[in-house]
Amino acid sequence: MNTNKMRLYALIIFFISMLLSVGCSKTPQLPLLPADGVILAFGDSITYGTGASDTESYPAILSHLTGRKVVNAGVPGEVSASGLQRLSELLVRERPGLLILCHGGNDLLAHYNHQLIADNLRSMLRVAGEQGVPVLLVAVPSPDLILKPPVFYKELAKEFNIPIEQKSLSHIFAKGSLKSDYVHPNAAGYRLFAEALAELLKKSGALL
Secondary structure, three states, X not given: OOHHHHHHHHHHHHHHHHHHHHHHHOOOOOOOOOOOOEEEEEEOXXXXXXXXXXXXXXXXXXXXXXXXXXXXXXXXXXXXXXXXXXXXXXXXXXXXXEEEEEOOHHHHHOOOOHHHHHHHHHHHHHHHHHOOOOEEEEOOOOOOOOOOOOHHHHHHHHHHOOOEEOOHHHHHHOOHHHEOOOOOEOHHHHHHHHHHHHHHHHHOOOOO
C-alpha cells in the first residue's frame, strides 16, 4: 500500500471515529414542554432549598428561567427509600410534564450501599415511566474530597436514555462562595444550579 492510500485510509478512519463520538455524546431528547406544562422538582433538602430563602431555591429560580410552573417537592433529610414511597402519589396529583429527579444525597451521607440507592432511583424512574412522565436526572456528588457523583447515576441515565446533569453540584460544593454549609448551596449556588438545568432542558429539547 502506497503512502497516499495509507493517508486516505487514516483520514477515513479519523472521520468515522469523530462521527461516532458525536453520535454517542448526543444529549438524550425530551418531549417539548408546553407553555402551561408543569415541572415537578423532586428530591431532598437541595430541592427544598435549605440554605436560602424560598424565592432563592432552585425550583423558584428555574420557574423564572423557563416560564413554567415548577412544583417544589423537596423534603429535607429524606432518603431515597422514602422518596420512592411518595413519588407515585405526587405524580398523580401534580400531573407534571417533566420530572427533575435529584435524590440520593442523604443516602450517600449515611454511607448506604450504592446498589440500594441505585435500585431505589431505578424504581423511581420506572414509576415515572409507567405514568408517562419524562425525567431529567441529577447526579449528586459523594461527600468526600473528590466530590464526584457515584457511577450509578450515569449508568441509570444510560439505561433509561434520559438526560443527566452531573457537573454543576460538584462545582458548587467545591467552592465555599457557593455554599451555605458543607452539603447545601447558598442563593448563588442554587441560581447556578438552576441555570445549568435550564441549559440542559434546552439541549434536550424540552425548552426552545
